[in-house]
Amino acid sequence: MMDAGFHSQNIDILINDEFNNIGMPERAVIHYPRLDTILLVEETIRKSPKELTRTGLYHVLEGRVMYQTLKVILDYLEKSNKITYSGNKVVWVFTNQKLDAAVARGRDY
Numbered sequence: 698m699m700d701a702g703f704h705s706q707n708i709d710i711l712i713n714d715e716f717n718n719i720g721m722p723e724r725a726v727i728h729y730p731r732l733d734t735i736l737l738v739e740e741t742i743r744k745s746p747k748e749l750t751r752t753g754l755y756h757v758l759e760g761r762v763m764y765q766t767l768k769v770i771l772d773y774l775e776k777s778n779k780i781t782y783s784g785n786k787v788v789w790v791f792t793n794q795k796l797d798a799a800v801a802r803g804r805d806y
Contacts, residue, residue: 726769728766729769730762730766730769730770734761734762734766734770735770735773735774737758737761737762738754738758738762738767738770738771738774739774739779741754741757741758742754742774742780742787742789743789745757748783748786748787748788749786749787750785750786750787751767751768751771751785751787754767754771754787755767771787777791778790778791779791
């Protein structure tokens with residue numbers, strides 16, 4: 698007779714597993730970051746005086762963000778064209794076109 702707790706745990710693992718492009722199981726994201734955490738990471742990257750690696754960014758954030766959550770945020774920022782990578786460094790590339798146009802016209806937006 699199987700233990701009910703063991704059986705349900707196996708089902709949860711199977712439901713939450715996905716397969717990557719080479720057929721190996723890969724954990725699906727179960728928890729997505731909150732907006733304030735995403736904004737914290739964005740601001741830290743934007744205001745950094747030098748380009749940082751993922752690990753360097755993690756250390757600058759000083760434990761305010763778990764590393765797994767940081768990886769999810771960086772994937773999102775890359776897909777939304779806000780950051781790119783120069784070698785292993787994270788680079789902020791997003792510009793706000795409306796703001797740039799207002800600054801060029803010399804008016805408050």
